Amino acid sequence: MITGIIGKPNTGKSTFFNAATLLSAPMANYPFTTVEPNFGVAYLRVPCVCKTLDVKDNPVNSLCIDHNRLIPVKLVDVAGLVPGASEGRGLGNKFLDDLRQADVLIHVVDASGLTDQEGRPCPSGDSDPMQDIEFVEREFDLWLQSILQKDWARIARTAESRAGKLITILTERLSGLSIGENDILGVIQKMGLKADRPTGWSNEDLSNFSQSLREASKPALIAANKADLPSSLKNIGRLKAVRKVIPCAAEAELLLRRASQRGLIKYLPGDSSFTVNDEAGLKTEQRKALDLVSEKVLNSWGSTGVQQAINSAYLDLWGGIVVYPVEDENKLSDRKGNVLPDAYVVKKGSTAKDLASKVHSELGRTFLYALNAKTGVRLGADYEMQDSDVVKIVATGRRG
Ligand SMILES: Nc1nc2c(ncn2[C@@H]2O[C@H](COP(=O)(O)OP(=O)(O)O)[C@@H](O)[C@H]2O)c(=O)[nH]1
Ligand SMILES: [Mg+2]
Incomplete structure (x- = not known):
């Protein structure tokens, strides 16, 4: 499962990508061993079951910060596209090649109207982001059509x-x-x-x-970026009437994550506010930049929108739920005693056996039944996994 970031040039795609893939907390187990150049790891953020179960967890494949589970997910930064890209203009079919593997899309638009369709500055601010959305979608459709035709x-x-x-x-x-x-x-x-x-x-x-196939196979949300700029307000209202829109301020998110990485503030991606760790240690311009983010972004929009966009891509567009396989249903741990070690994102409708196969193909083949670790109830192969389920999978193999 991969999310692609698309859009015309200069909308803030790379800024969004850089912000979404920057996390200050180190991860012991890096889940994706080979990460190609324009691929990155972002994090889905969900409330961790450790809270309701009242246990102290030791995550292995993910992170848990203040009862928030951060689960690595793949992002691909697609080359920017201009009108005519499907016929090779600009970087042309490069963007389409990048897109092949994407299952859902975050379409980053410049909501301020301050860049034209080629991404050049448009100081009058009357470039229409709705038209940008339409041309990008049309290029995709034309490309798909050309393959079929x-x-x-x-x-x-x-x-x-x-x-x-x-x-x-x-x-x-x-x-x-x-x-x-x-x-x-x-x-x-x-x-x-x-x-x-x-x-x-x-x-x-x-x-x-071609158009219907794109809509069905590559569901997209609009990240209405540069929401910090005054001219974005009315455009975002218009876009919301016709598309699934998340107002974003990618630059602000990048600033907050960097400040957090340097220990200046306490901020978890997706939060609606931050706290300064050491007021006296802040330089004047740092204080000023943070105040601007509070004023123009957090207090105006509730968040920078970057984490919300990632979450929405995986949970709403793709239909993901988060489940926690364990090997010891009493301790809720793996064999080494790590409590709630793994969180998996699976598609709604996945069965207990699907999960077993995802954990390990052998475990899927030799699946006997699963146990709901919260209730002790035995679950058959066809049991439909529910969000936040904690399950032990029992199999015939030696792994069981
Ligand atoms: N005001 C504002 N500018 C932004 C934001 N995100 C990106 N930018 C600026 O938009 C320009 C293009 O950004 P970039 O990420 O390179 O765009 P890309 O071509 O789509 O990858 C840069 O000057 C960024 O600093 C934002 O949230 N607000
Ligand atoms: Mg870029």
Whole structure:
């Protein structure tokens, strides 16, 4: 599961990425061993079950700070795109290559209207972020359409030779883009397209199909960035009427995380305020910068929005829930005695057996049953995992 950060140039994508991936607390176990250049690790923040269970935990695959579980998740910073990118303008198809693996998107827009579609300064402030959203989405759709259209006539003819063949061909063709069979099937049904007669699909059908497929397979939220600037206010109101929008101030978040890293303030990403550790130790300009963040961002918007955007991407768009597998259901620990060692983000609807497979493929294969560690209740393979479940998985293998 990967979240992609997209948008035109100069909206603050890299600032957002840098802020989201900066965490001062060190992590013992780095979960992603190979991190490619534009990939980074951000953290999902959820209330940790250690609080309701009233236990002291020793996280291994994640962190727990003041009863907040911080779970590493992957982010990819996609190259900025300009109108015509799907035909190779700007960095062109580079952005689309970066996007392939993304399951959900955070679309960063410059809500202030102070940059044009190419990302150049627009001092009048009348660049319209709504139009930016639309052109970025359109480039994506055109790109998807171009992939489908390449040899559509041949695909369509081949597909008509056998019932159900179209879905197989499309699934194969789009598998590298994190677009699955269910998305394809769902869109064809919703649009009332004839899967058995693809030679009859018009160009317009293909165009609409591409758009619906993007919406289904790459759900996106709008991070309305630069919310600290005065001209952002009215634009954010307009955007909220038509899209899922989270007002953001990525630069402020970066400043707060850096200040926290240097021990100047106490601040956990997502908080609505911070406290200064040593008032006397602050330089005048540091004090001033922090006051500005309080005034323009925290007091105006409630938070910088960066953590909220990450959380929303994983929990709302993707439908994630957080569960805690343990090996000892009484101590709630792993074998080494680490209490609540691991937190896993799984998709709503995942079963106990799905979780077992995620922990270890062998554990999935040899799964017998699971135990709800909070209640002692035995759970079958098909039990649907619930948020904050703590479970022990019992298997036949030697691991059990
Ligand atoms: N006022 C304001 N400026 C920001 C914010 N985030 C980024 N910027 C500025 O926007 C410009 C572009 O930022 P950058 O992250 O490089 O954008 P990218 O091209 O989308 O990666 C830089 O000058 C940033 O300092 C923000 O939250 N508020
Ligand atoms: Mg950038």
